[in-house]
Amino acid sequence: MAAPSASLPVSASASAPTPPPYAFAEDATTVQGATGTADAVRLEPGRTYKSAIKKNAELYYVLDLDDTSDAYVSATAVPRPGATVAFSDGVKVSLQDANGRTCHGAGLAHVGATQSPHPIAASTAREIVPGGSGLCQAAGTYYLIVERTGSPGSSGDGADWDLELRPATEPRLKKAEATSAPEVWDSASPEALSGNGVERRGGTGFTTATPLPQGIWTTGVSPGQTLFYRVPVDWGQQLYATADLSSSSSGKGFVGTALVMSLYNPVRGLVDDTGSGYNGRQQSAALQPLPPVDYANRHAVNDRVSGMRFAGSYYLVVHLAGQVAERFGDGPFGLTLRVRVAGTAKNPPAYEGRTQPRDLFDATAVDPGRVAGGSGGDGLTGGIAGAVGDGGTGAGSGGDTTMKLVAAAGIGTGTFLVLTLGVWTALARRRHVPDPGLANAAHTAHTATALPAPRGHRAARRR
Missing domain, CATH: 2.60.120.380 (Jelly Rolls)
Incomplete structure (x- = not known):
């Protein structure tokens, strides 16, 4: 955990921009x-x-x-x-x-x-x-x-x-498994993803977190703002994530802990966090390598390991300190997230019943409304999914809206039927709705050396 920087104000400045309100669950x-x-x-x-x-x-x-x-x-x-x-x-x-x-x-x-x-x-x-x-x-x-x-x-x-x-x-579990955490796993950092990023705005809460498959994703973040993303990670897979903050063309000074990226597991338990100071030049903060998702990880003493005990949606939460506005202006500042999910998915453990909420540990659960609508997407995919009866709730949900989108885009009826059948097939296989950014994940390059980063806020478990 980083000590407070001498250059950091004791409290958030009243002149810093007011961040968007937190999005509580609609059914809360x-x-x-x-x-x-x-x-x-x-x-x-x-x-x-x-x-x-x-x-x-x-x-x-x-x-x-x-x-x-x-x-x-x-x-x-x-x-x-x-x-x-x-x-x-x-x-x-x-x-x-x-x-x-x-x-x-x-x-x-x-x-x-x-x-x-x-x-x-x-x-x-x-x-x-x-x-x-x-x-x-x-x-x-x-x-x-x-x-x-x-x-x-x-x-x-x-x-x-x-x-x-x-x-x-x-x-x-129906049958007891290992009672100790795996001792050996690949702790080496992989080569960084490279290529052009795809814009993907973040959500403003856990329930509106924008889905991110493997790839390079860009957005803008303002001082005081917190962005929520969720990454599907299956049993046996490893998650790697890096947040890059762009340089500023104005201002001077230094903010000791300006950018914080936290990783939460499917039950919203903190797995790890990382942070970076900011002096107007581009900065990068990367999570340390995490173990593959494994039921037996719960037996580890280290919270970073024990937190990787379930498959499902892992949440990347990125915050830019309000004090950045005092030194470098209101922004927004360019943010690039590089997300890699490595490894082949394994069979899940055999549970004796269901989780509450249902599908909590299902990394392949389809949520077309949030994939395409709301804070993160283009609206069209969500509309098509809604039209075929999967309950899409994002922009464009429902058959009437979908047909209007199809008409506006000039897509012929035959093409639309083929596309709809494709979505049906995808839903039947419980895979994610195709995303235009997936292609960028195929590009890899050498790993850039990350600057040492101070820690951001930390959630600790007292044993």
């Missing part, structure tokens, strides 16, 4: 956290909730858990627009049983060295141990505790933060 249920267990609101795994928390507050929520499934709960804390934050401001989450014993350890996330208001996420878990030994193994009532943290001398303000809570469960 608004609940109020209780100050004690007696009045705690019940949360159901698989659903998403919206709440809020005051500074230095401790809130309680309740869950009913069985004695066979692992449970994970994430809390995404969102400072409201215009908030002032400090290095130590953050959120802490834990699960306790009915006797007040903490199950697995508390998850902690804090704003960190950027000292710039942005969404941060912490997670905690209740894990079933083979043989039933240990705490929190019984079925029954469990309490989620969410605490707003900060040092007594924190310069952060006292405004409420919004919360997005997402409990999830993972069923046990």
Whole structure:
């Protein structure tokens, strides 16, 4: 974790641009956290909730858990627009049983060295141990505790933060697997992808994260803005990601931790993060090599390894500190993401039941509405998928809109039918809707040497 830079202001500047609001799940249920267990609101795994928390507050929520499934709960804390934050401001989450014993350890996330208001996420878990030994193994009532943290001398303000809570469960395996993490895996960095990038705007929350297959992707990012992307990573595959921030034609000075890229797993647990300072010249920040996705990774002590325990959508969350505007202007600044998914997908472990939410660990699940619509795409693909009955929700969903797009594009009826059949086939095989940027992934070149990068905010698990 990087120490605060002497050149970095104590708090975010009031003159920095106001970032877009965080996109909460559209189906999120608004609940109020209780100050004690007696009045705690019940949360159901698989659903998403919206709440809020005051500074230095401790809130309680309740869950009913069985004695066979692992449970994970994430809390995404969102400072409201215009908030002032400090290095130590953050959120802490834990699960306790009915006797007040903490199950697995508390998850902690804090704003960190950027000292710039942005969404941060912490997670905690209740894990079933083979043989039933240990705490929190019984079925029954469990309490989620969410605490707003900060040092007594924190310069952060006292405004409420919004919360997005997402409990999830993972069923046990039909047959026990290895009880230790793999000791050998390819930890070498691959050659960097090269070639022309394809523009792909980021989402503004976990549920609106823009899908990114392997390739080179470009966008603009403004100071104070946070972008969300999701990368499908299957069992046995490795993820590599690099964020390149472009140079500035104006301004001078130095921001100690300007760019932060964080990687979250499918249950929104932090796997790793990386960051970079900025002095007006182009900078690059790359995640350290991560192990292939493996069920047995959960037995590792290292959070970077244990976090790679499921297949599914892995989230790349990129934040540019608001202080960059003070030195180099309001932007936007060019951002290039280089994403590589290496390895051949393997068969999934045999679960005894379903996850909540469903398809949580399915890296091939199709979501045509978000692939093509909303923040990330061209609208046409989403419209076609919606027309063939897969529930596309992005721009252009529905048959009428699709036919208008087809007519406007001058596509003949025969061509449209062939295209529709192709989409049907793709959906039947549960593959992603074809993306125009996939072609750029075939180009590779030598690896550019990355500059040493300070760490951004960090979520730690207290064991």
